Every structure is written in structure tokens, then in C-alpha cells.
Amino acid sequence: MMGQMAGSGTQQSGARERDPLERLLGLVEPPADSADGESTRLQVAGRRDDLPTWLVSEEWRLYARPSREMVTGGREIVRFELPDRTAVSASIDPARKAFFLPFSPAEAYSNYIAEQWTANSRRGLSPGLLNAFYRGKRFIPRKAQIHGRRLLIRRQGLPDFPRWPLDTSVARLLRFYAYARLLARGESEAEFRWFWPERYKAAVILTHDVETGEGLRLAVELADLEQEYGFRSSFNLGAWYDADSGILRDLTQRGFEIGLHGLRHDRSLFSSRAAFEAQRPQLREMAERLGAEGFRSPATYRVFEWLGELPVSYDCSIPHSDPFEPQPGGCCSVWPFFVGEVVELPYTLPQDYTLFTLLGNRSAELWIRQTEAVVKEHGLVQALTHPDPGYLGDRDKRDRYRDLLVALSELEAIWKPLPREVAAWWKLRDGAEADNSEVSHGVVRIGEGVDEVEFEPPSLAAKVPPA
Numbered sequence: 001m002m003g004q005m006a007g008s009g010t011q012q013s014g015a016r017e018r019d020p021l022e023r024l025l026g027l028v029e030p031p032a033d034s035a036d037g038e039s040t041r042l043q044v045a046g047r048r049d050d051l052p053t054w055l056v057s058e059e060w061r062l063y064a065r066p067s068r069e070m071v072t073g074g075r076e077i078v079r080f081e082l083p084d085r086t087a088v089s090a091s092i093d094p095a096r097k098a099f100f101l102p103f104s105p106a107e108a109y110s111n112y113i114a115e116q117w118t119a120n121s122r123r124g125l126s127p128g129l130l131n132a133f134y135r136g137k138r139f140i141p142r143k144a145q146i147h148g149r150r151l152l153i154r155r156q157g158l159p160d161f162p163r164w165p166l167d168t169s170v171a172r173l174l175r176f177y178a179y180a181r182l183l184a185r186g187e188s189e190a191e192f193r194w195f196w197p198e199r200y201k202a203a204v205i206l207t208h209d210v211e212t213g214e215g216l217r218l219a220v221e222l223a224d225l226e227q228e229y230g231f232r233s234s235f236n237l238g239a240w241y242d243a244d245s246g247i248l249r250d251l252t253q254r255g256f257e258i259g260l261h262g263l264r265h266d267r268s269l270f271s272s273r274a275a276f277e278a279q280r281p282q283l284r285e286m287a288e289r290l291g292a293e294g295f296r297s298p299a300t301y302r303v304f305e306w307l308g309e310l311p312v313s314y315d316c317s318i319p320h321s322d323p324f325e326p327q328p329g330g331c332c333s334v335w336p337f338f339v340g341e342v343v344e345l346p347y348t349l350p351q352d353y354t355l356f357t358l359l360g361n362r363s364a365e366l367w368i369r370q371t372e373a374v375v376k377e378h379g380l381v382q383a384l385t386h387p388d389p390g391y392l393g394d395r396d397k398r399d400r401y402r403d404l405l406v407a408l409s410e411l412e413a414i415w416k417p418l419p420r421e422v423a424a425w426w427k428l429r430d431g432a433e434a435d436n437s438e439v440s441h442g443v444v445r446i447g448e449g450v451d452e453v454e455f456e457p458p459s460l461a462a463k464v465p466p467a
């Protein structure tokens with residue numbers, strides 16, 4: 001018995017739920033008349049388990065419901081080991097015109113971005129402890145809080161998953177998926193909607209959460225610094241201090257963006273469904289008042305499904321990997337994705353607080369190396385820093401941030417938009433037809449092995465005429 005089709009994918013529109021991984025890849029389908037005969041089908045081999053688990057292939061791990069059906073004949077592409085030491089394989093059988101998968105790539109992708117594995121994880125603090133922590137937080141001296149976090153990290157160590165500082169699991173899955181799709185079509189290359197506008201290799205956004213009124217005053221200096229290197233950024237404001245309207249006007253007139261950092265700096269928004277629904281109208285009012293299109297949750301607390309109901313066009317609360325937050329985890333994606341209609345922009349650089357205060361780094365080295373790695377994946381580089389005292393409000397930390405800006409400004413062919421422009425772009429790309437001139441096409445090429453998959457930007461793609 002064969003399982004359901006995975007990524008059979010010519011659906012471009014319509015009411016049917018679109019495959020989220022197909023949306024990320026954005027293959028430009030060939031004209032219908034080019035298909036000579038029946039093409040190879042990509043399918044999950046047999047019935048899947050009821051519960052998801054880890055499938056591990058060397059350094060790569062994914063979380064999905066495995067199909068344990070033994071497929072005989074054909075050629076094995078990848079073998080995955082399960083926690084019980086059994087193995088399952090992806091294989092192609094030209095005789096049967098079938099590419100058999102031991103899991104659904106779309107499901108694995110959804111599980112990454114929604115951090116589904118955390119349901120079975122004991123890391124971090126329980127909700128009860130978190131509530132207690134936040135009730136008591138104002139009474140705990142800041143230094144003691146920092147000390148407590150350091151102890152927790154020392155005791156638990158860095159997790160195996162997501163990897164820190166960088167986890168490229170979604171990029172790995174995307175390459176695997178592209179490989180399977182192309183091999184099934186009998187092709188070695190195909191056009192796809194390039195990740196970024198024009199021929200940009202990657203994108204960089206700078207975002208700040210403003211924790212205090214003093215932080216907002218210091219935001220002006222930070223904006224000066226960024227402008228010096230050709231950047232504009234976003235400042236996410238909280239409702240727990242007075243926002244000086246003169247400063248806001250100055251920032252927006254200079255092309256900076258204002259976003260939301262919530263009504264209270266605690267876990268209340270996501271503490272219960274009732275609390276979420278109670279705060280939402282006030283958030284909407286605040287967004288309208290500030291002209292804000294984006295949101296980052298205080299301390300990056302989140303409930304994945306609810307992010308799609310925020311009164312904004314994008315959210316940036318999910319780390320790609322951040323084991324240092326009170327709600328540790330990560331979506332493992334260096335690309336934006338959708339939660340309902342809301343675009344999620346994962347942050348991909350370690351936070352200033354993590355780097356300088358928790359880990360005691362004395363340079364921008366890790367930020368710069370991480371940037372290079374994300375650019376190599378053609379991903380979104382997103383820095384999350386704070387203008388406040390104790391963060392970039394301190395001279396030494398701001399100097400290191402300057403070093404990052406210098407390194408970023410020296411990168412070539414990198415898109416440097418505002419966060420809201422990335423969100424708008426991601427929606428445009430997602431809905432673009434093949435002939436949309438605003439969306440250029442890259443080429444995905446596959447080699448012999450599943451590890452040989454390359455995403456080539458439009459400028460290098462021979463098939464695409466110069467724009």
C-alpha cells in the first residue's frame with residue numbers, strides 16, 4: 001500500500017493547501033506539453049507511524065513520522081537511522097517510476113519551523129517555573145539573573161539540536177527535496193524563484209528591541225552609526241515606557257522602521273489563550289498608532305500557531321537557533337516562512353546580550369563568521385540587538401557592533417532592506433507566476449549524489465537572460 005503523495009506539486013494557486021516546502025523552493029514548472037509520458041512519482045512508502053521521531057543521517061537530523069515499509073529493488077539515496085536503531089531509506093526505482101521516501105518532506109519542514117520537537121524536550125524551564133520567574137523577576141538584581149542563566153547553560157551544556165551558533169537543517173532538507181524532485185523529473189537542473197530580489201546573494205536586516213525610555217534616546221546614536229555605513233534598521237518599542245514622539249518622527253523620517261515589542265515585558269501575551277486575545281486589540285491599536293508592521297515578542301516567548309494571528313504583517317520572535325533564551329529552541333531556517341498570513345523572519349545572529357554578557361565575547365568575530373555562513377546559504381542575516389544601557393548603549397559593545405557594520409558593508413551583492421520590505425518581498429515571491437518580471441529565477445543543479453545540490457543566483461544562471 002502506498003502512502004499519500006508528497007510534493008506532487010504543480011499547484012500554483014487555488015484553495016487547496018499548498019505544500020510549504022514547495023513554496024520555499026518555488027520551482028518554476030516546465031510547460032505542461034513538455035511532459036512526454038508519465039513522470040516519476042515522489043511518494044511516502046507506506047503507512048507512517050502515529051508519532052513523529054528523530055530520523056538521523058550522519059550530521060543531519062529531522063523530526064517526522066517515519067514509514068517503516070521495506071521497499072525492495074531500486075537504488076538507495078539516503079539511509080536514516082531511528083532511535084530504536086532500525087533504519088529506513090529513501091530510494092528511487094526507475095522501473096516502477098517511483099521515488100520512495102521514508103517520511104514526508106513537507107511534514108519534516110513544518111516540524112522544524114514550528115519547533116514540534118520541543119513537545120518531547122525537557123530543556124528550558126517549565127511554564128510554571130517561567131511564570132514564577134517573571135513574577136519574581138523585578139525583585140531579582142540583574143546581575144543575579146545573569147548569573148542564574150550562566151549556571152543553567154553550564155549545567156545543561158549546549159544542546160545537540162538545534163546546533164548553535166548555526167543550524168542549517170532546513171537548508172539541508174531543501175536540498176534533499178530539490179534533489180528528489182529533480183531526479184524524479186529526470187532533470188539535472190531547473191529554474192526556481194530566487195530567494196531574493198534581482199541578483200542579490202543574500203539579505204541583511206538589523207533589528208533592535210528597545211527596552212527602556214533611555215534606550216529610545218540612545219537609539220538615535222545607534223541610527224547615526226548605522227546610517228554612516230549605509231544601513232537602516234528597525235526599532236521595536238514596548239508600551240511600558242513613554243515613547244518620545246520627536247525621536248520617533250526623527251527615526252521614521254530618516255527611513256528607519258518602528259515595530260512592536262509588546263505591551264509588557266513578560267510572558268503574559270502567550271501565557272494563555274485568553275491573555276492573548278485580551279492583549280491583541282491593544283497591540284493592534286499600538287501598531288496603528290506607530291505605523292508598525294512588525295512584532296517581536298518580549299524575551300521571544302511564542303506559541304507558534306498564535307503568531308499567525310498577530311495584528312502585523314511580520315513577526316521576528318523565532319530564533320533560527322537560540323538555546324540561551326528562557327524559551328530555548330529554533331526553527332533551523334535561514335529563510336523566512338509563513339505562519340498563516342504572517343511572515344516569520346527568523347533571527348539568525350546571536351543576540352548582543354548572549355554574545356557579550358552571557359558568553360563574555362570581546363569581539364564581533366562570531367557575528368561576522370555567522371554572517372558569512374548564512375550568506376553562503378543565501379539566507380537572511382538578521383541581527384537582534386538593543387540600544388539600551390547594558391547592551392549597545394555601552395561604548396565597548398557599540399564598538400563591536402560597529403565592527404559588524406563594517407564587515408556587512410564590505411559584502412558584495414547583499415540586499416539591505418528594512419524588515420518590512422523583506423516581509424513584503426517574501427509575499428510577492430510566494431505568489432509570483434513564472435512570468436512575473438519582479439521575481440528573477442535562479443537555477444538549482446543536482447549532481448550524482450544527494451549532497452551535490454547547488455542553488456545558483458540569477459547572475460550566474462546561464463538560462464536566465466540578463467535583466
Ligand SMILES: [Zn+2]
Nearest residue numbers: 209211298299
Ligand atoms: Zn526585550
